[in-house]
Amino acid sequence: MKKRLIALLLAAMMVFALAACGNSTPAPAASSAPAESAAPKEEAPAAEPAAAPAEAAPAEETELFSEARTLRVALTSEPTTMDATQTVDTWSSTMFTNIYETLLEVNDQGELAPKLAESYNIVDDTTYDFTIRKGVKFHNGDELTVNDVVFSLNRAKDAPILASFTADIESVEALDDSTVRVHLSQISAPFLTYMTHPSLVIYSERAVTEAGEDYYKNPVGTGPYMLEKWDMGVGITLKYFEDYRGETPDFTTVELRFIPEATSRSIELEAGSVDLITDVAAVDLSRVESGEGIGLATGVGTAIRFLGMNCSAAPLNDVRVRQAIAYAIDAEAINKALNLGYGTVATAPVSEAIMYSSKVGVNEFNLEKAKELLTEAGYPNGLDITLSTDTRKEYNDVCVIIQQQLAKAGINVTLDTTEWAVFLDKTYQGDTQLFMLGYGCTTPDPDTVFYPCFHSANKGPQGGMAYLEDEEVDSLIDATRAELDPVKRGEIYEELQARLAEIKPWVYLYDTTVYDGINTNKVAEIDVNGSQIQSYYSVKMVK
Numbered sequence: 001m002k003k004r005l006i007a008l009l010l011a012a013m014m015v016f017a018l019a020a021c022g023n024s025t026p027a028p029a030a031s032s033a034p035a036e037s038a039a040p041k042e043e044a045p046a047a048e049p050a051a052a053p054a055e056a057a058p059a060e061e062t063e064l065f066s067e068a069r070t071l072r073v074a075l076t077s078e079p080t081t082m083d084a085t086q087t088v089d090t091w092s093s094t095m096f097t098n099i100y101e102t103l104l105e106v107n108d109q110g111e112l113a114p115k116l117a118e119s120y121n122i123v124d125d126t127t128y129d130f131t132i133r134k135g136v137k138f139h140n141g142d143e144l145t146v147n148d149v150v151f152s153l154n155r156a157k158d159a160p161i162l163a164s165f166t167a168d169i170e171s172v173e174a175l176d177d178s179t180v181r182v183h184l185s186q187i188s189a190p191f192l193t194y195m196t197h198p199s200l201v202i203y204s205e206r207a208v209t210e211a212g213e214d215y216y217k218n219p220v221g222t223g224p225y226m227l228e229k230w231d232m233g234v235g236i237t238l239k240y241f242e243d244y245r246g247e248t249p250d251f252t253t254v255e256l257r258f259i260p261e262a263t264s265r266s267i268e269l270e271a272g273s274v275d276l277i278t279d280v281a282a283v284d285l286s287r288v289e290s291g292e293g294i295g296l297a298t299g300v301g302t303a304i305r306f307l308g309m310n311c312s313a314a315p316l317n318d319v320r321v322r323q324a325i326a327y328a329i330d331a332e333a334i335n336k337a338l339n340l341g342y343g344t345v346a347t348a349p350v351s352e353a354i355m356y357s358s359k360v361g362v363n364e365f366n367l368e369k370a371k372e373l374l375t376e377a378g379y380p381n382g383l384d385i386t387l388s389t390d391t392r393k394e395y396n397d398v399c400v401i402i403q404q405q406l407a408k409a410g411i412n413v414t415l416d417t418t419e420w421a422v423f424l425d426k427t428y429q430g431d432t433q434l435f436m437l438g439y440g441c442t443t444p445d446p447d448t449v450f451y452p453c454f455h456s457a458n459k460g461p462q463g464g465m466a467y468l469e470d471e472e473v474d475s476l477i478d479a480t481r482a483e484l485d486p487v488k489r490g491e492i493y494e495e496l497q498a499r500l501a502e503i504k505p506w507v508y509l510y511d512t513t514v515y516d517g518i519n520t521n522k523v524a525e526i527d528v529n530g531s532q533i534q535s536y537y538s539v540k541m542v543k
Contacts, residue, residue: 074256074258096201102116126184129179135245146178147205169182190443226239294519294520303512304346304438305512306506310432330405334398337397345362358494361498387414430467450477450496466506
């Protein structure tokens with residue numbers, strides 16, 4: 001039995017940023033047509049004030065809530081924090097989308113829509129007003145106020161890891177008890193879409209202040225679930241927030257366990273120990289799809305997997321070495337070996353599901369050209385280099401293949417594998433040479449990837465793990481951010497992607513397709529977008 005995720009332009013927050021969405025593999029999955037570079041998809045932000053739809057009436061008590069209902073989930077990795085200003089990694093974002101809410105959201109039609117904001121108004125090119133909903137409760141019982149919104153946006157603005165998303169915010173002020181005004185320092189085409197980002201959430205100012213340094217493990221939001229327990233290294237328990245104003249979820253409790261090994265997750269699903277698993281491995285797809293009482297949920301991801309290069313660290317500070325490494329990598333062979341040939345080879349830093357994605361970055365496999373470039377760069381006998389990643393099996397399998405491929409060009413690769421949080425910290429700090437990672441677009445706008453990852457202003461914790469410094473790239477990114485015309489913006493993105501393909505801070509490997517396993521006797525439908533299981537309250541239970 002196969003269920004399909006709803007694939008939206010914005011992948012549920014979990015493509016979000018760093019890392020693993022799902023493996024790409026058999027049974028052809030739903031996919032978006034490649035974005036035409038000359039005719040980019042329509043911009044998400046509306047030009048006119050947007051009003052929220054009428055608030056739905058609270059759901060009545062139903063048979064589902066006549067007893068406690070629990071959804072048991074096996075996640076690939078553990079979140080690093082419950083404080084959304086501290087990270088943009090995938091597994092933490094999974095928690096953020098359940099515990100917190102943002103001012104705006106992307107609806108089922110892929111359009112910007114109000115969330116904690118009742119409406120928003122574009123006053124001029126650099127001024128935005130948000131009308132805040134009344135009667136919204138935080139998990140601690142406090143009512144949402146404009147002061148909480150001002151506090152939260154300023155807190156995000158001051159957070160180093162979010163600097164690339166809030167760089168254009170000059171000031172935030174409360175005009176009255178229902179309106180918050182945001183002034184930008186310059187025109188910012190992606191600004192409104194950033195108000196949907198899973199790390200730009202709204203906090204209870206009192207809760208953050210009172211918890212101090214311990215807030216990362218004591219989150220307070222307005223979302224459908226509250227954190228009940230975090231047994232670090234083992235699991236997390238979320239409880240339904242009874243004062244949540246939105247649609248009543250089908251589960252009173254969500255229990256999450258951390259199981260890094262993919263086949264172990266599949267075995268747990270088959271045994272009935274869990275109801276939903278993330279990232280079904282290619283070798284397990286047929287078993288899960290045809291297993292008794294279990295099935296697949298599939299969808300299009302908005303993340304890609306790539307080999308990153310620290311452009312400031314020798315020998316990768318020589319563009320010829322980076323180009324040589326790229327020529328020595330056969331992405332088609334990697335896709336065939338890892339994803340059984342059913343994945344899609346990536347051609348851009350954003351997947352083909354995202355607007356302005358181009359095919360100018362397709363990587364050419366040419367071993368002789370790789371050797372020529374190494375000789376030109378002063379390495380006629382090859383070189384030694386370290387490739388870092390985390391403990392995820394998918395990434396380790398890819399790294400082994402890359403190690404074997406680069407060896408044929410005379411590049412001796414030492415693999416460095418560490419736990420996820422340690423790996424992330426090393427990569428952010430520039431303490432790696434090559435690194436294997438995934439990165440996803442957490443808003444409908446590709447700026448979410450291009451600006452943090454490749455602009456020199458964001459080297460390091462802001463997202464620029466490639467430590468790239470290139471004046472042409474910076475200039476083109478700046479131009480995309482200041483251009484409000486979607487056609488002209490698409491033309492600039494085409495030029496930008498051509499430049500990145502030339503200087504090779506990343507080698508694009510494959511786009512992600514999501515394959516998650518479900519207990520079909522318990523879960524009838526998964527109503528999320530096509531990147532990952534995040535909004536557990538949207539999972540429908542069989543009655």
